Amino acid sequence: MATAAMVEEKVVYQRPESLESIPTHYCPGCTHGVAHRLVAEVLDELGVRERTIGVSPVGCSVFAYKYFNTDGAEAAHGRAPAMATGIKRVMPDRVVFTYQGDGDLAAIGIAEIVHAATRGENFTTIFINNAIYGMTGGQMAPTTLPGQRTTSSPVGRDVELTGFPIRMAELLSGAPGAAYVVRRSLHNVKEINRAKRAIKTAFEVQLAGLGFSMVELLSACPTGWKVTPPEAMDWIEQQMVPYYPLGDYKIADGVEQLAKRR
Amino acid sequence: MAVELMKGNVALAEAAIRAGVEAYFGYPITPQTELLEHMAKRMPELGRAFVQAESEVAAINMVYGAACTGARAMTSSSSPGISLMQEGFSYIAGSEVPCVVVDIMRGGPGLGNIQPSQSDYFQVTRSAGHGDYHAIVLAPASVQEAIDLMVEAFDLADEYRHLVFVVADGLIGQMMEPAELPPMKAIRRPRGDWALTGADGREKNIITSLELNAPDLEELNNRLQAKLAHIREHEQRSTEMLTGDARLIVVGYGTSGRIAETAVKQARREGMKVGLFRPISLWPFPERRLSALADQVGAFLVVEMNAGQMLDDVRLAAGGQVPVTFYGRTGGMVPMPEEIYDEIVTQYNKLTTSAV
Numbered sequence: 001m002a003t004a005a006m007v008e009e010k011v012v013y014q015r016p017e018s019l020e021s022i023p024t025h026y027c028p029g030c031t032h033g034v035a036h037r038l039v040a041e042v043l044d045e046l047g048v049r050e051r052t053i054g055v056s057p058v059g060c061s062v063f064a065y066k067y068f069n070t071d072g073a074e075a076a077h078g079r080a081p082a083m084a085t086g087i088k089r090v091m092p093d094r095v096v097f098t099y100q101g102d103g104d105l106a107a108i109g110i111a112e113i114v115h116a117a118t119r120g121e122n123f124t125t126i127f128i129n130n131a132i133y134g135m136t137g138g139q140m141a142p143t144t145l146p147g148q149r150t151t152s153s154p155v156g157r158d159v160e161l162t163g164f165p166i167r168m169a170e171l172l173s174g175a176p177g178a179a180y181v182v183r184r185s186l187h188n189v190k191e192i193n194r195a196k197r198a199i200k201t202a203f204e205v206q207l208a209g210l211g212f213s214m215v216e217l218l219s220a221c222p223t224g225w226k227v228t229p230p231e232a233m234d235w236i237e238q239q240m241v242p243y244y245p246l247g248d249y250k251i252a253d254g255v256e257q258l259a260k261r262r
Numbered sequence: 263m264a265v266e267l268m269k270g271n272v273a274l275a276e277a278a279i280r281a282g283v284e285a286y287f288g289y290p291i292t293p294q295t296e297l298l299e300h301m302a303k304r305m306p307e308l309g310r311a312f313v314q315a316e317s318e319v320a321a322i323n324m325v326y327g328a329a330c331t332g333a334r335a336m337t338s339s340s341s342p343g344i345s346l347m348q349e350g351f352s353y354i355a356g357s358e359v360p361c362v363v364v365d366i367m368r369g370g371p372g373l374g375n376i377q378p379s380q381s382d383y384f385q386v387t388r389s390a391g392h393g394d395y396h397a398i399v400l401a402p403a404s405v406q407e408a409i410d411l412m413v414e415a416f417d418l419a420d421e422y423r424h425l426v427f428v429v430a431d432g433l434i435g436q437m438m439e440p441a442e443l444p445p446m447k448a449i450r451r452p453r454g455d456w457a458l459t460g461a462d463g464r465e466k467n468i469i470t471s472l473e474l475n476a477p478d479l480e481e482l483n484n485r486l487q488a489k490l491a492h493i494r495e496h497e498q499r500s501t502e503m504l505t506g507d508a509r510l511i512v513v514g515y516g517t518s519g520r521i522a523e524t525a526v527k528q529a530r531r532e533g534m535k536v537g538l539f540r541p542i543s544l545w546p547f548p549e550r551r552l553s554a555l556a557d558q559v560g561a562f563l564v565v566e567m568n569a570g571q572m573l574d575d576v577r578l579a580a581g582g583q584v585p586v587t588f589y590g591r592t593g594g595m596v597p598m599p600e601e602i603y604d605e606i607v608t609q610y611n612k613l614t615t616s617a618v
Contacts, residue, residue, distance in 0.1 A: 049461070050460050050461055050462035050463070051460035051462060052460060053331075053458045053459075053460060055327070056470075062472060063472075065468050065470065066468075069461070069466060070460070070461055070466055071458040071459065071460055071461050071466050071467045071468070072458070072466065072467075072468050072469075072470075073326075073327065073330050073458060073468070073469045073470065074357075074468075074469070074470035074471065074472050075323065075326075075327075075353075076323060076326075076349050076350065076353050079319070079320070079323035079326075079349075079350075082315070082319075082320040082321075082323035082324045082326075082327065083323050083324070083326055083327035083330070084327060085287075085313060085320075085324050085327060086285065086287065086311075086323070086324035086325060086326060086327025086328035086329070086330075086331075086335065087327040087328065087330060087331055087458065088327075089285060089311035089313060089324075089328060090284055090285050090311050090328045090331050090333040090335070091331050091333075091459065091460075094459070094460050095460075111316050111317060111319075111320065112316070112319075112320050112323070114316075115315075115316035115320065119313075
C-alpha cells in the first residue's frame with residue numbers, strides 16, 4: 001500500500017463552539033440564524049464562552065438559549081435587560097448579553113432597556129429589528145414601517161392612528177450610560193461582516209467595563225412580510241435602511257482605542 | 263447581640279443583610295420605603311448589589327436574574343407594587359429559583375391608602391401570579407418575629423428553591439420595638455450546581471419557565487406540586503395561647519393576631535374560656551393543628567384586617583365541624599382590642615346559650 005502524502009488542511013469554516021449543533025426552528029430566509037452565528041463566533045474569538053450568560057427574550061428567538069452553548073436564562077417578555085442587570089450586578093466578571101426582538105425591546109420592554117442603558121449597565125444587547133411581530137403571526141410592531149401591511153395593520157400602518165415607527169439606536173444613543181450603540185444590517189455579505197465587527201466591539205466594550213453596548217441588526221422576516229427570502233433582503237435594503245440608517249450612534253470615550261488595539 | 267430599639271422595616275432589611283442577602287432590588291412605595299433606604303446605605307458599604315429599579319416590574323426581574331446565579335436576592339414592596347411584581351413571581355416559581363419578597367401590605371383596592379391592612383392575603387397565598395403554584399408565606403406579629411422569619415425565609419427559599427414571602431403591614435413596618443438581630447452570616451460560596459455561573463468545565467445550565475411540550479410541562483407541574491406537598495407536610499407554623507380548655511378560639515395572624523391577644527386576655531380575666539391561634543405560615547396554612555383544635559372547641563372567630571380572606575382557610579380546616587365567624591376591618595382601619603373583645607363576648611354567649 002502506498003503511503004499517502006500528508007496534506008496540510010486548513011479549516012476555513014466550522015461551527016463555532018459557542019453554537020449548538022441542533023435543528024433550527026427558524027423559518028427559511030430568517031436572519032436570526034445569521035445573528036446567532038455572528039454572536040457565537042465573537043464569543044469564541046474572545047475566548048469567553050465558559051464565562052458567558054445569555055438572556056433570551058419572548059418572541060421568535062425565545063429559544064435562543066437552546067442554540068447558544070453558554071449558560072442561559074429565559075426572561076419574561078421585555079424584561080431581559082432587568083434580568084441581565086440582576087445577573088451582572090452579582091457576577092460582574094461574567095460576560096452577560098441579552099438577545100431581543102423589536103416587540104420585546106421597543107414595545108413591552110422599552111422601560112427596561114432605556115433604564116439599563118441610562119444606568120450604564122455593563123452588558124451587551126443584540127437587538128433584532130425586523131419590523132414585525134414574527135412569533136405571533138405577523139402583527140404590527142413598534143418598528144413596522146409607515147404603510148407596511150401586517151395582520152394587525154391590514155391596510156397598511158396608518159401613522160395618523162398608530163404613530164411612527166420608533167428608532168431605538170437613536171433613542172438609546174441619548175442615554176449617558178450607553179458606551180456603544182450602533183445599527184447594522186444582515187441583508188448582504190458586506191453588511192453581515194460589518195455587523196460581526198460591531199458585535200465584537202460591543203462585547204469588547206463590556207469586557208473593558210465601559211458601560212452599556214447595543215448592536216441593532218436590521219433583519220429579514222420573509223414569512224411575516226409575505227415575500228420570498230431574496231425579496232426580503234431587497235426589502236431591508238430598499239425599505240428599512242432609508243428609515244433606519246445604518247451607522248454608529250454612540251461611541252463613548254475609550255471605544256475607539258479598543259478597535260485600534262484589535 | 264444586644265437588644266436595641268428598631269423600626270420594623272429597618273429590622274427586616276438588616277436581618278436580610280445578616281442572613282447573607284447579596285442583592286436587593288426595589289422601588290420606593292409607602293409604607294415599606296425605609297427597608298429600601300436601609301439597603302441603599304448598607305449594601306454598597308458591604309460591597310453587595312443594590313439597585314433602585316425603574317419599576318416594581320423591573321425590580322422583580324432583577325431579583326430573578328440575580329437569583330438565577332445562586333445569589334441570595336430579594337425585593338420589598340407594598341400591595342400595588344406586589345401586583346406589578348406578579349409576572350416575575352410566576353416565572354421565579356416556574357423556573358424554581360430561590361428568592362425572598364417582603365410585602366408591607368396597605369389598604370386597597372387600587373391605589374387605596376398607606377394604612378395597615380391584610381388585604382393581600384388571597385394574592386400572596388393563592389398563587390401570587392399566573393399558573394398553578396403557591397409561594398411560602400410567613401407573617402410576623404412583632405419586630406423580633408419579623409427579624410427571625412426574615413432569616414428563616416432565606417433558608418426556606420434555598421432549601422426548596424422557591425419563592426418565599428414575608429408579609430406584614432404598615433404597623434409592623436413603621437413601629438419601633440426592642441429586638442435583637444442575629445450575627446452576620448458569611449456570603450454563601452460556591453453557588454449551587456444548577457446556577458448560572460458560566461459553563462466552565464461543565465455542561466451549560468439553562469433556567470427557564472418555558473416548556474412547549476404539554477406532557478413535559480405536566481411533568482414539571484407534577485414535580486412542582488410534589489415539592490409543594492412536601493412543604494405543606496413539613497412547614498406549617500403557628501403559635502397559640504390559652505387554647506387548652508378553650509370553648510372559643512380566636513384566629514388571627516400578624517397585627518390582627520397580636521391585637522386579638524389583648525382581647526383574649528381580657529376575656530379570660532372575665533372568666534370566658536377563650537384562646538388564641540395565630541398562624542405564622544399563611545401558606546402552608548397550619549391546617550393540621552387547626553383541625554385538631556376543631557375537635558375540642560365550640561367555635562372559631564376569625565379576625566383580619568380585610569373583608570374575610572384567611573376565613574376561607576379556617577373554614578376548610580374546621581371542615582364544617584364547628585361554626586366559623588368573622589370580624590374584620592378594611593380600608594386601613596385597625597381594630598381596637600375592645601372591638602374584638604365585644605365580638606368575643608357576642609360569639610361566646612351564643613356558644614353558652616346553645617350549650618344549655
